[in-house]
Amino acid sequence: MDRPTDVPRQAVNSRLEGYRNKTPEQRLAMLAEATGLADSDIAIFGQSGALDPVRANGMIENVVGTFQLPLGIATNFTINGRDYLVPMVVEEPSVVAAASYMARIARDNGGFQTSSTAPVMRAQVQLVGITDPYGARSKLLAAREQILAIANSRDALLIKLGGGCKDIEVHVFPQTARGPMVVLHLLVDVRDAMGANAVNTMAEAVAPTVAELTGGIVRLRILSNLADQRLARARVRVPEQALATKEYSGRRMIDGILEAYELAVIDPYRAATHNKGIMNGIDPVILATGNDWRAIEAGAHAYAARSGSYTSLSTWEVDSQGALIGTIEMPMAVGLVGGATKTHPAAQAALRVLGVKTAQELAEVAVAVGLAQNMAALRALATEGIQRGHMALHARNIAIVAGALGEEVETIAAGLVKAGDVRTDRAQTLLAELRGG
Numbered sequence: 394m395d396r397p398t399d400v401p402r403q404a405v406n407s408r409l410e411g412y413r414n415k416t417p418e419q420r421l422a423m424l425a426e427a428t429g430l431a432d433s434d435i436a437i438f439g440q441s442g443a444l445d446p447v448r449a450n451g452m453i454e455n456v457v458g459t460f461q462l463p464l465g466i467a468t469n470f471t472i473n474g475r476d477y478l479v480p481m482v483v484e485e486p487s488v489v490a491a492a493s494y495m496a497r498i499a500r501d502n503g504g505f506q507t508s509s510t511a512p513v514m515r516a517q518v519q520l521v522g523i524t525d526p527y528g529a530r531s532k533l534l535a536a537r538e539q540i541l542a543i544a545n546s547r548d549a550l551l552i553k554l555g556g557g558c559k560d561i562e563v564h565v566f567p568q569t570a571r572g573p574m575v576v577l578h579l580l581v582d583v584r585d586a587m588g589a590n591a592v593n594t595m596a597e598a599v600a601p602t603v604a605e606l607t608g609g610i611v612r613l614r615i616l617s618n619l620a621d622q623r624l625a626r627a628r629v630r631v632p633e634q635a636l637a638t639k640e641y642s643g644r645r646m647i648d649g650i651l652e653a654y655e656l657a658v659i660d661p662y663r664a665a666t667h668n669k670g671i672m673n674g675i676d677p678v679i680l681a682t683g684n685d686w687r688a689i690e691a692g693a694h695a696y697a698a699r700s701g702s703y704t705s706l707s708t709w710e711v712d713s714q715g716a717l718i719g720t721i722e723m724p725m726a727v728g729l730v731g732g733a734t735k736t737h738p739a740a741q742a743a744l745r746v747l748g749v750k751t752a753q754e755l756a757e758v759a760v761a762v763g764l765a766q767n768m769a770a771l772r773a774l775a776t777e778g779i780q781r782g783h784m785a786l787h788a789r790n791i792a793i794v795a796g797a798l799g800e801e802v803e804t805i806a807a808g809l810v811k812a813g814d815v816r817t818d819r820a821q822t823l824l825a826e827l828r829g830g
């Protein structure tokens with residue numbers, strides 16, 4: 394029988410044994426079994442055309458079709474004592490495997506702990522043509538209640554839900570190439586929305602009053618993607634022995650991770666790659682849930698540079714018992730309503746797989762996956778290097794590029810890994826041999 398989609402999701406066990414060795418159909422069936430997913434959601438993931446052309450045409454402009462990407466499920470996640478199966482949309486091999494692996498290590502050691510601030514976004518109202526910027530600031534701060542009232546008159550539903558414009562800030566730039574500038578910030582609790590449209594509407598609404606109060610000219614009225622009032626955090630603790638492998642002791646692993654981390658702290662060339670590794674985990678969750686990944690990327694990198702020099706979004710250290718402690722804190726402006734979260738059927742189904750109830754919960758899951766991904770990359774880089782694990786999984790892509798079809802893909806990929814030579818020409822040779830024989 395088809396299950397209704399709005400019933401609370403059953404408790405999930407995210408440790409799906411042998412998941413990697415199943416076919417996509419078997420994995421979908423296991424996912425449905427684990428999450429109690431409605432038949433309609435199973436159908437959405439199972440069919441290649443979940444986003445029909447008519448719906449797609451309503452989402453953006455000049456639509457000619459849709460573009461598919463793989464959707465994988467990261468297993469093993471335990472966050473704040475609750476298990477999650479995490480949908481990830483990504484084109485890069487080894488990302489889902491790496492997240493699942495680190496989540497497996499973490500779950501045996503208490504999993505991830507997360508927290509977040511209230512979902513407060515900033516909107517900016519730029520004022521130019523002012524000779525007394527500090528006087529203008531003073532007038533705006535004195536008119537706080539009036540400005541809040543105008544902003545809050547624009548979104549009755551948001552106010553009813555407990556959100557709305559909660560405060561203002563006024564930033565002064567006394568000297569710019571275009572004269573003094575004053576920028577009013579609206580601090581808006583957007584509840585379960587990403588909030589761009591909501592805060593942009595408020596910024597436009599207050600603009601005439603702001604101009605009148607200050608005598609200035611209003612130019613920009615737009616959100617800031619540096620959502621530094623809307624932070625999500627995750628922490629993981631992994632004892633030394635949990636990191637040990639046949640080749641490397643746990644202590645050696647931790648030392649390598651700390652040295653890799655230190656370089657990301659001091660060197661922007663390394664920090665960019667380190668943070669890309671974090672976004673390897675976060676972006677696929679953002680995409681799977683229909684959220685705005687450009688906004689998340691912009692916020693992440695601006696936050697990483699907030700001290701004036703670009704640095705790591707995560708921290709890695711050792712506690713008094715010698716265990717590795719990883720933490721992350723970053724802006725996470727995601728929504729469960731608005732944008733494509735409501736219009737893309739697969740995004741809706743992905744949110745039901747996650748079973749998140751609030752945008753804050755989704756934000757916390759996303760940063761936990763980012764931290765797991767960072768740990769996976771550092772663990773590999775600090776010891777054997779990235780190529781063994783990554784290239785072994787990339788071998789299937791190379792086999793496809795070389796022309797392998799169906800079951801040939803796994804056979805050729807296995808041959809490439811065995812030869813330690815994951816290249817297209819080698820794959821073509823192996824394919825010719827396979828077909829010739």
Ligand SMILES: CC(C)(COP(=O)([O-])OP(=O)([O-])OC[C@H]1O[C@@H](n2cnc3c(N)ncnc32)[C@H](O)[C@@H]1OP(=O)([O-])[O-])[C@@H](O)C(=O)NCCC(=O)NCCSC(=O)C[C@@](C)(O)CC(=O)[O-]
Nearest residue numbers: 413487488490491493494666667670769770773779782783
């Ligand atoms: C790739 C692994 C996980 C292999 O690692 P491994 O040791 O070969 O894995 P394993 O076979 O022992 O399996 C361990 C677990 O990994 C998962 N796993 C393992 N294989 C699969 C698979 N095929 N399908 C699904 N899950 C898989 C799975 O959870 C499995 O446990 P199980 O559940 O089976 O008991 C490891 O080498 C790794 O984590 N490498 C890092 C990969 C990575 O970071 N990829 C991102 C791309 S590189 C990049 O863009 C970022 C970077 C690196 O530049 C960032 C930076 O510089 O900081």
Ligand SMILES: NC(=O)C1=CN([C@@H]2O[C@H](COP(=O)(O)OP(=O)(O)OC[C@H]3O[C@@H](n4cnc5c(N)ncnc54)[C@H](OP(=O)(O)O)[C@@H]3O)[C@@H](O)[C@H]2O)C=CC1
Nearest residue numbers: 550551583584585586587588589590591685688730731732
């Ligand atoms: N720089 C950027 O990042 C920019 C991004 N964007 C885009 O804006 C879109 C996101 O804007 P967003 O404001 O989130 O979307 P929407 O305006 O579509 O949705 C927000 C609205 O949904 C209604 N709503 C219903 N339930 C809730 C709830 N539980 N919590 C909060 N609001 C609720 C609210 O009121 P009501 O129903 O009254 O509207 C709210 O204003 C994305 O597509 C993004 O790409 C746009 C401009 C710039």
